[in-house]
Amino acid sequence: xxxxxxxxxxxxxxxxxxxxxxxxxxxxxxxxxxxxxxxxxxxxxxxxxxxxxxxxxxxxxxxxxxxxxxxxxxxxxxxxxxxxxxxxxxxxxxxxxxxxxxxxxxxxxxxxxxxxxxxxxxxxxxxxxxxxxxxxxxxxxxxxxxxxxxxxxx
Amino acid sequence: xxxxxxxxxxxxxxxxxxxxxxxxxxxxxxxxxxxxxxxxxxxxxxxxxxxxxxxxxxxxxxxxxxxxxxxxxxxxxxxxxxxxxxxxxxxxxxxxxxxxxxxxxxxxxxxxxxxxxxxxxxxxxxxxxxxxxxxxxxxxxxxxxxxxxxxxxxxxxxxxxxxxxxxxxxxxxxxxxxxxxxxxxxxxxxxxxxxxxxxxxxxxxxxxxxxxxxxxxxxxxxxxxxxxxxxxxxxxxxxxxxxxxxxxxxxxxxxxxxxxxxxxxxxxxxxxxxxxxxxxxxxxxxxxxxxxxxxxxxxxxxxxxxxxxxxxxxxxxxxxxxxxxxxxxxxxxxxxxxxxxxxxxxxxxxxxxxxxxxxxxxxxxxxxxxxxxxxxxxxxxxxxxxxxxxxxxxxxxxxxxxxxxxxxxxxxxxxxxxxxxxxxxxxxxxxxxxxxxxxxxxxxxxxxxxxxxxxxxx
Numbered sequence: 001x002x003x004x005x006x007x008x009x010x011x012x013x014x015x016x017x018x019x020x021x022x023x024x025x026x027x028x029x030x031x032x033x034x035x036x037x038x039x040x041x042x043x044x045x046x047x048x049x050x051x052x053x054x055x056x057x058x059x060x061x062x063x064x065x066x067x068x069x070x071x072x073x074x075x076x077x078x079x080x081x082x083x084x085x086x087x088x089x090x091x092x093x094x095x096x097x098x099x100x101x102x103x104x105x106x107x108x109x110x111x112x113x114x115x116x117x118x119x120x121x122x123x124x125x126x127x128x129x130x131x132x133x134x135x136x137x138x139x140x141x142x143x144x145x146x147x148x149x150x151x152x153x154x
Numbered sequence: 155x156x157x158x159x160x161x162x163x164x165x166x167x168x169x170x171x172x173x174x175x176x177x178x179x180x181x182x183x184x185x186x187x188x189x190x191x192x193x194x195x196x197x198x199x200x201x202x203x204x205x206x207x208x209x210x211x212x213x214x215x216x217x218x219x220x221x222x223x224x225x226x227x228x229x230x231x232x233x234x235x236x237x238x239x240x241x242x243x244x245x246x247x248x249x250x251x252x253x254x255x256x257x258x259x260x261x262x263x264x265x266x267x268x269x270x271x272x273x274x275x276x277x278x279x280x281x282x283x284x285x286x287x288x289x290x291x292x293x294x295x296x297x298x299x300x301x302x303x304x305x306x307x308x309x310x311x312x313x314x315x316x317x318x319x320x321x322x323x324x325x326x327x328x329x330x331x332x333x334x335x336x337x338x339x340x341x342x343x344x345x346x347x348x349x350x351x352x353x354x355x356x357x358x359x360x361x362x363x364x365x366x367x368x369x370x371x372x373x374x375x376x377x378x379x380x381x382x383x384x385x386x387x388x389x390x391x392x393x394x395x396x397x398x399x400x401x402x403x404x405x406x407x408x409x410x411x412x413x414x415x416x417x418x419x420x421x422x423x424x425x426x427x428x429x430x431x432x433x434x435x436x437x438x439x440x441x442x443x444x445x446x447x448x449x450x451x452x453x454x455x456x457x458x459x460x461x462x463x464x465x466x467x468x469x470x471x472x473x474x475x476x477x478x479x480x481x482x483x484x485x486x487x488x489x490x491x492x493x494x495x496x497x498x499x500x501x502x503x504x505x506x507x508x509x510x511x512x513x514x515x516x517x518x519x520x521x522x523x524x525x526x527x528x529x530x531x532x533x534x535x536x537x538x539x540x541x542x543x544x545x546x547x548x549x550x551x552x553x554x555x556x557x558x559x560x561x562x563x564x565x566x567x568x569x570x571x572x573x574x575x576x577x578x579x580x581x582x583x584x585x586x587x588x589x590x591x592x593x594x595x596x597x598x599x600x601x602x603x604x605x606x607x608x609x610x611x612x
Contacts, residue, residue, distance in 0.1 A: 001533045003536050025442075030525050030532070031532040032526070033529070035316075036314065043446055046447065065536075066533065067530055112447060
């Protein structure tokens, strides 16, 4: 038994930021996926959605849910990532200043996604786009999120 | 089915006209209109009081205790919520503290033997909260446990955030614990014969009180009396007398009183990097963010179900914004600094380390939204739900008695509703039926059919 959800995401659409991930999260709760797995999948989906909104022109976010686990697929048409190893480093970001000022693009997206996944694959082609596949299969305690450096609310 | 839980929000059947205002405002989709009346799902209800506020027919009420219950005990103590002080406008310029003393006196005039100010307990809670957050024992962002509707919201809709809730006792519990002990030692009356009654601004605190009544062991708060229910009597007795020796607590600081309105808790806790959110729908938006891994650098989140904080409670009388101004004035007039000296602080710390102020209850998730116990079946139902939803008009009108089309789809999949509960679906069916009738009406039985004049089809 597998449930598939698919959402179209538009680059720059901050008004809808997080909507697809919220819908996926809601479905996981209704299905009865344990709380920690739900949260890990939700964080991955959110970061993937935000990456498309911040960096790409357009893309899709998909989730496949089965009793064995949750698979998140994010595929975008965008500038692509020239150096994936560098992009995976915590705090590294190519987000422009105006996006950072909005509290996004702190360079934690990809590292956090990897951190919360049991399986994580990323491929990218410069000038074409990026594909991410993440799987959360084991119900286990979540590692703490890494707060972006120097970001605070008061 | 789980056993029916107590919840304070209830329906007055004869006043309910079956409109759909409440179902649309409910943050946990706990209400459905069936057979012309609103039905509340007790598992999902968090007693936030949104439906009480939104019902124009006043069919939604909060069940609270009557003042008559004071007779059940040998001695009684009033525990006024800090927000209560905001219900009275300043009459004497320059002496805002008069309100504070007058309220204490008016409570005694109602028949209570003593008063323990919950604002003073809030001063204690502020100190413990700060100490606890600094210890790093609770996952950040730490969420205040002071609003019971918020705590219940976490259990029902955000179970993954249970680990973020501070295990610090809310002021109501601290007040009950200390008040009974002090009164018992002063009077020699057994704590079981002393009744402590919270003067409540909301239904959620009433539920909290009911859930914490412990027939086998020590009960700290025995009942909750609505502010609106005794407001007239309080007004009459303002200035009737001083509380003096009947006050079991010291005078609260302005910071403790400040807990009565949103933002006050944070001001009193005094940590940097905090967030204040009030109004249940706003709280939900912030909790969605935390679940997505955002706000991880925030130390403390003060979240209150009511707009404006407790002054906005559904059982309050004054407009919440007037109440908030009143609280602010009183807080400033009462000095916004911790009321404890070093010796008192170390005494509180001693009690805290001994676990006296730490809630030990094990908060469990409430799976009120699960489609099925069996995950494979739940996945199948989810697929069905999406299919049913695609077929519904998407107007979210609520005429079917469910809050929106998605909720109706869920109800259909769960066997609690049928597609034709949707008026548009029903119309479609009626149209189809009418067309069929029309077609059939035109068709003559073959024994009576006239010969085809055109001669075609022979």
